[in-house]
Amino acid sequence: xxxxxxxxxxxxxxxxxxxxxxxxxxxxDVNSGSLHILDEDTYEVLKAVEELQExxxxxxxxxxxxxxxxxxxxxxxxxxxxxxxxxxELRQQGTLFSRxxxxxxxxxxxxxxxxxxxxxxxxxxxxxxxxxxxxxxAFGGSRSMMDLETGKKGIDFVLDLSGHRNHCxxxxxxxxxxxxxxxxxxxxxxxxxxAADRDKTIKFTLTTNGILLNDKIQEYxxxxxxxxxxxxxxxxxxxxxxxxFSDGRGSYAKVTPLIKQFAAKRxxxxxxxxxxxxxxxxxxTHFNPDFDQDVLHMADLGINQISVEPVVASPxxxxxxxxGDLEKICEAYDRLxxxxxxxxxxxxxxxxxxxxxxxxxxxxxxxxxxxxxxxHEYVAIxxxxxxxxxxxxxxxxxxxxxxxxAENPNQLKEEIVKSFRSAHIYKKPLxxxxxxxxxCSGGCHAANVSFTxxxxxxxxxxxxxxxKRLEVALYLKIKEIQHNHNPLxxx
Amino acid sequence: MAKHIQTIVKANLSSTVKTGxxxxxxxxxxxxxxxxxxxxxxxxxx
Ligand code: SF4
Ligand code: SF4
Numbered sequence: 001x002x003x004x005x006x007x008x009x010x011x012x013x014x015x016x017x018x019x020x021x022x023x024x025x026x027x028x029d030v031n032s033g034s035l036h037i038l039d040e041d042t043y044e045v046l047k048a049v050e051e052l053q054e055x056x057x058x059x060x061x062x063x064x065x066x067x068x069x070x071x072x073x074x075x076x077x078x079x080x081x082x083x084x085x086x087x088x089e090l091r092q093q094g095t096l097f098s099r100x101x102x103x104x105x106x107x108x109x110x111x112x113x114x115x116x117x118x119x120x121x122x123x124x125x126x127x128x129x130x131x132x133x134x135x136x137x138a139f140g141g142s143r144s145m146m147d148l149e150t151g152k153k154g155i156d157f158v159l160d161l162s163g164h165r166n167h168c169x170x171x172x173x174x175x176x177x178x179x180x181x182x183x184x185x186x187x188x189x190x191x192x193x194x195a196a197d198r199d200k201t202i203k204f205t206l207t208t209n210g211i212l213l214n215d216k217i218q219e220y221x222x223x224x225x226x227x228x229x230x231x232x233x234x235x236x237x238x239x240x241x242x243x244x245f246s247d248g249r250g251s252y253a254k255v256t257p258l259i260k261q262f263a264a265k266r267x268x269x270x271x272x273x274x275x276x277x278x279x280x281x282x283x284x285t286h287f288n289p290d291f292d293q294d295v296l297h298m299a300d301l302g303i304n305q306i307s308v309e310p311v312v313a314s315p316x317x318x319x320x321x322x323x324g325d326l327e328k329i330c331e332a333y334d335r336l337x338x339x340x341x342x343x344x345x346x347x348x349x350x351x352x353x354x355x356x357x358x359x360x361x362x363x364x365x366x367x368x369x370x371x372x373x374x375x376h377e378y379v380a381i382x383x384x385x386x387x388x389x390x391x392x393x394x395x396x397x398x399x400x401x402x403x404x405x406a407e408n409p410n411q412l413k414e415e416i417v418k419s420f421r422s423a424h425i426y427k428k429p430l431x432x433x434x435x436x437x438x439x440c441s442g443g444c445h446a447a448n449v450s451f452t453x454x455x456x457x458x459x460x461x462x463x464x465x466x467x468k469r470l471e472v473a474l475y476l477k478i479k480e481i482q483h484n485h486n487p488l489x490x491x
Numbered sequence: 492m493a494k495h496i497q498t499i500v501k502a503n504l505s506s507t508v509k510t511g512x513x514x515x516x517x518x519x520x521x522x523x524x525x526x527x528x529x530x531x532x533x534x535x536x537x
Binding site: 027031032033034035036037038039041042082083086087089090093094095098099100101113115165362363364365366367368377438477478481482487489 | 494498500
């Protein structure tokens with residue numbers, strides 16, 4: 001079995017991620033997606049194999065034992081060969097040391113098929129959140145509202161460009177989209193009808209800060225089955241520091257009761273954002289690396305679909321992560337994982353978005369290679385009708401894909417479409433070697449571009465966080481399966 | 492029964508290279524400002 005590992009073409013580090021989480025030693029076979037629990041000796045053996053490979057040394061039992069002895073593990077020859085035997089069996093089964101599938105790249109029709117749009121219905125905001133990439137709603141331009149004509153053209157655009165796809169997604173975004181609620185109503189009505197005329201359906205989502213979420217609007221969202229993403233950062237002091245009104249007052253006291261009220265209307269919301277769902281999402285920054293406390297704060301409020309994510313900020317921003325934060329953040333994920341487990345089935349249990357991994361119904365390899373689809377499957381539309389690869393690129397001239405008011409609005413700038421389509425994991429040197437590649441898909445293009453100025457170089461702090469939450473997520477999956485005494489077999 | 496390793500999930504992700512790619516799934520954005528749906532957190536709708 002060790003012969004496989006001895007030739008340099010199979011890198012264990014890249015293809016088998018073994019790590020310690022909570023009370024478990026875990027091996028994740030990256031290419032098959034299989035998961036194993038190891039005993040400590042086996043874990044150390046795998047780590048020794050990695051080390052030998054890294055040092056370009058021969059991988060054999062002798063070398064492994066030598067390394068283990070150096071670290072005080074006196075594994076006997078018999079024990080080691082027993083372990084190697086078991087590893088070999090799993091390799092035979094294809095659940096460990098499995099080969100990477102041949103590189104099959106996603107193929108796309110020449111003309112992009114756009115299945116989702118983000119409509120920036122208002123480039124204005126009633127808050128002044130400090131980390132907002134939209135520069136408090138104006139996106140580097142002046143404050144503006146989308147008009148009905150542009151909105152309708154946007155809907156026609158996605159219905160046209162979605163080709164044979166029957167399901168389209170439209171997200172109302174801003175700024176604060178509820179500042180233009182009248183338009184939202186008109187577009188939902190228009191969109192439903194226009195979609196039905198073509199035997200299609202549109203799934204609408206609204207991303208809001210909650211300030212204007214009054215009874216009337218809540219009722220409307222319920223009636224129309226609109227999914228809602230609500231922003232709340234957690235504890236009052238954390239939220240208020242980053243999400244003030246223009247006069248500096250915090251917004252926690254205003255939005256929290258409204259968000260709670262709305263969340264209570266959707267108790268059955270899908271943790272995988274299927275159907276009509278709600279999610280409460282927050283951002284953590286340098287100021288709250290103990291963001292697990294913010295998640296728990298929200299869970300204690302009765303909010304149970306939660307997503308809290310790392311801020312993406314330029315390094316000079318006061319809230320940008322600094323040296324030393326990473327360790328604290330990782331500890332926060334560890335604590336959160338344990339708390340998540342202990343609250344399962346109890347009062348105040350919660351879902352944390354990044355801990356969801358649907359191993360059994362996860363997406364196919366092709367999807368995993370291609371990522372978010374920004375710039376070809378997903379397009380953002382500014383209030384003026386300009387088209388951009390995604391909401392984060394709105395206002396960046398270099399990335400403008402076209403305009404709804406161009407002679408041919410359905411013609412997207414080819415070179416940009418191409419550059420986004422080809423920014424998949426095989427084109428990114430770090431991703432090719434990364435164990436998280438099939439879960440992560442190469443990170444967020446917008447974050448990558450803003451940190452590295454390139455679509456194919458990645459934002460490495462983002463990578464560390466991505467890998468950490470994946471480690472916890474896989475651990476939780478194992479715990480859940482252990483709890484149900486029911487190993488999963490998907491082959 | 493294996494003494495040192497316990498398999499919890501047996502999967503064969505690589506095989507979906509052949510079966511997948513229908514494109515019916517939701518888009519997945521992983522930025523902090525949106526629904527934040529990393530591919531790994533998604534489900535297949537097929
Ligand atoms: S973006 Fe980072 S974490 Fe994601 S696959 Fe690439 S290297 Fe890995
Ligand atoms: S580039 Fe980033 S922000 Fe834009 S859609 Fe993709 S993951 Fe989301």
